[in-house]
Amino acid sequence: MEKYFNPTRFSKYFRYNLSIHYKAYFITCIILLIGLVCTNYIYLCSNHEYKANTHVTIYTLSYCLSAVLVIGTGFPELRSKSKTIYFITIPASILEKYLVQFFIRIICFTIIYHVLFWISLKLAHHFYMLTDYKKHFVIYDYSFFSALENGYSSKSYSLFSLIISICLLVFTGSAIYKKFALFKTVFTIFAFLFGIYILLLIYSHIFNPEVTHGFYPELQPRNVYQEYNTMILLMIAISCVTSILLLPLAYFKLKEKEL
Amino acid sequence: MTLIQSAMITIENLNFNHSKEKQLFQDLTLQLHSGSIVGLLGKNGAGKSTLLQLLSGLLSQKSGSIDINGFEPYDKNPHFLSDLYLVTDEPYVPNIKIKSFIKNFAPLYPNFDVDKLKNILIEFRLDENMKLDKISYGQRKKFIIGFALATNSKLLLLDEPTNGLDIPSKKIFRKVLIESINEDQLVLISTHQVKDIENIIDKIIVIDHGKITFNHDLYEIAEKLQFKKVPSLQSEEQVFYSEKCPEGYHIITSVNKNEETEVDMELLFNALINNIAIHI
Numbered sequence: 120m121e122k123y124f125n126p127t128r129f130s131k132y133f134r135y136n137l138s139i140h141y142k143a144y145f146i147t148c149i150i151l152l153i154g155l156v157c158t159n160y161i162y163l164c165s166n167h168e169y170k171a172n173t174h175v176t177i178y179t180l181s182y183c184l185s186a187v188l189v190i191g192t193g194f195p196e197l198r199s200k201s202k203t204i205y206f207i208t209i210p211a212s213i214l215e216k217y218l219v220q221f222f223i224r225i226i227c228f229t230i231i232y233h234v235l236f237w238i239s240l241k242l243a244h245h246f247y248m249l250t251d252y253k254k255h256f257v258i259y260d261y262s263f264f265s266a267l268e269n270g271y272s273s274k275s276y277s278l279f280s281l282i283i284s285i286c287l288l289v290f291t292g293s294a295i296y297k298k299f300a301l302f303k304t305v306f307t308i309f310a311f312l313f314g315i316y317i318l319l320l321i322y323s324h325i326f327n328p329e330v331t332h333g334f335y336p337e338l339q340p341r342n343v344y345q346e347y348n349t350m351i352l353l354m355i356a357i358s359c360v361t362s363i364l365l366l367p368l369a370y371f372k373l374k375e376k377e378l
Numbered sequence: 379m380t381l382i383q384s385a386m387i388t389i390e391n392l393n394f395n396h397s398k399e400k401q402l403f404q405d406l407t408l409q410l411h412s413g414s415i416v417g418l419l420g421k422n423g424a425g426k427s428t429l430l431q432l433l434s435g436l437l438s439q440k441s442g443s444i445d446i447n448g449f450e451p452y453d454k455n456p457h458f459l460s461d462l463y464l465v466t467d468e469p470y471v472p473n474i475k476i477k478s479f480i481k482n483f484a485p486l487y488p489n490f491d492v493d494k495l496k497n498i499l500i501e502f503r504l505d506e507n508m509k510l511d512k513i514s515y516g517q518r519k520k521f522i523i524g525f526a527l528a529t530n531s532k533l534l535l536l537d538e539p540t541n542g543l544d545i546p547s548k549k550i551f552r553k554v555l556i557e558s559i560n561e562d563q564l565v566l567i568s569t570h571q572v573k574d575i576e577n578i579i580d581k582i583i584v585i586d587h588g589k590i591t592f593n594h595d596l597y598e599i600a601e602k603l604q605f606k607k608v609p610s611l612q613s614e615e616q617v618f619y620s621e622k623c624p625e626g627y628h629i630i631t632s633v634n635k636n637e638e639t640e641v642d643m644e645l646l647f648n649a650l651i652n653n654i655a656i657h658i
Binding site: 122125128131134138142196199201202203204205207208209210211212213215375377 | 434435437438454457459463464466468470472474482483485
C-alpha cells in the first residue's frame with residue numbers, strides 16, 4: 120500500500136506542486152474573480168433586478184465554463200517532452216500525482232469558485248450602487264450558502280450529474296492528451312455527444328419509424344418514478360457510467376504514460 | 379574508485395522499438411554494478427538516450443526484463459524513483475528561485491544532502507537567489523547536475539551532461555562528480571563527447587545501432603592496448619587502428635613489454651564506430 124500512497128510523501132508533493140504553480144493558481148483566481156464581477160455587474164445593469172434564483176443560471180454556466188478551462192489544463196507537465204520526463208521521474212506515486220491534480224483542479228477549484236462567486240456578487244452589487252444608484256433596487260440577499268440551499272428537482276440532479284461528468288471528462292482528457300489537450304478534450308466531448316445523438320436517432324428510426332423524420336430523433340419519454348422520466352434517467356445513467364469509468368481511466372492512462 | 383561488485387542493473391534479452399520504427403534493441407543483455415562511473419558512448423541515434431529512458435521508467439520494453447535494485451523501472455515505484463535521478467540534455471526547471479526549488483523539491487529525496495549542493499553551487503558559481511527560468515542553459519544544466527549529485531541517489535543517469543557547459547565548467551563537473559560519488563552509487567553517463575568524460579570513467583560501453591559493441595573496464599583496456607603517437611606506421615607491428623595527425627599517426631596497438639599508456643577514449647571510440655575489431 121505504501122508504494123501507492125504515503126501521507127507524508129503526498130503532503131511533500133502537494134507542497135512542491137503549490138510552490139511551483141502558486142503564481143498560476145493565484146492569477147487564475149484573480150482572472151476568475153474579475154470575470155465573475157463583470158458578468159454579475161453586466162447582468163445587474165441590464166436587468167435591474169436580482170431574484171432569489173437568478174444566480175443559479177450565472178453560477179452554473181460560469182462554473183461549467185471555468186471548470187472546463189481550469190480542469191482541462193490539469194497535468195500541465197504532460198504538455199511537453201522535457202516536462203513529462205520531469206513529471207514521471209518525480210519520486211511520488213502515480214496515485215499521489217493523480218490525487219494532487221484531482222484535489223487542486225476539482226475539489227479546491229469548486230470550493231474557491233463558490234467563494235469567488237459570492238465575493239463577485241457582493242462586489243458587483245456595490246459597483247452597481249456606486250455607478251447606477253438612481254436605479255437602486257434591493258438585491259436578493261445572496262448569502263454564502265445560497266447556492267446550496269435551494270430545493271433540488273430531478274432536473275437539477277440530472278444537471279449536476281452532467282456537470283460532474285463534464286468535469287471528469289476534461290480531467291481525463293488532460294491526463295490522456297499531450298498537446299492541445301483542452302481542444303482535443305472539447306472535441307472528444309462533442310464527438311461523444313454526437314455519438315449519443317446518432318444512437319438515439321437510429322433507435323428512433325427503428326422503434327418509432329412512423330413519427331421519426333430525417334435527422335430529428337423522436338423521443339417519447341415515459342414517467343418512471345415521480346418526476347423522473349426516461350430521458351432524465353438516461354442522462355443520469357450516462358453521466359454516472361462515464362464518471363465511474365473516467366476516474367480509473369485517467370489513473371491508468373497516467374500510469375502507462377510514456378514519452 | 380573502489381569497486382564493490384553488487385549488480386545494480388540487470389537487463390536481459392531486452393527488445394524495444396519506437397512505434398513504426400524498426401527494432402532498436404534486440405536481445406540486449408547487460409549487467410552493471412554499483413561503485414562505478416560508466417561511459418555510455420555512441421553516435422547520434424545509436425540508442426543511448428532511449429536506454430536511459432528505459433532505465434528510468436519513461437518507456438516500456440516490448441519484451442525482456444530490466445531490474446534495478448529489485449525494481450522494474452516501468453512500475454514507477456516511488457521508492458525506486460527516489461533513488462534515481464535522470465539529468466536529460468534539456469532539463470525542465472520550474473519558474474522559481476534556486477532556493478525555493480531546493481526547499482520544496484529536495485524533501486522528496488530521502489538522502490538529499492543540502493550542504494553538498496551548496497558546495498557544488500559555490501563551485502559552479504551559482505547563487506541560490508537566481509531564478510531558474512532567467513539563467514542560461516549552461517547554468518541550468520550545472521544546477522540540475524548539482525541537484526542530481528546532492529540527491530545521493532543510487533543510480534544517476536546523465537544524458538549528455540557536458541552539452542552547454544563551458545570549458546572551465548566541464549572541468550568543475552568532472553571534479554564535483556568524482557568528489558560526490560560513493561561506492562553505493564552507479565553513474566551512467568551517456569555522451570558522444572568522449573573527451574569530456576576522459577579520466578573519470580571506470581568502464582566504457584559503446585552502443586551502435588541498438589547493440590552493445592564494446593563493454594570493458596578501463597583498467598582492462600589499459601592492460602591490453604596501447605595508445606600512442608608515432609611518426610610512421612611502418613615500424614609498428616600490430617596496429618589495430620590509426621588516425622593521421624600533424625606529427626604522424628595516433629595509433630592503437632597491443633601492449634608491448636607491459637608498457638601501459640593512458641587510454642585515448644576518442645581514438646578508441648573512433649576505432650569502434652568504424653567497425654574495427656578490437657579484442658580484449
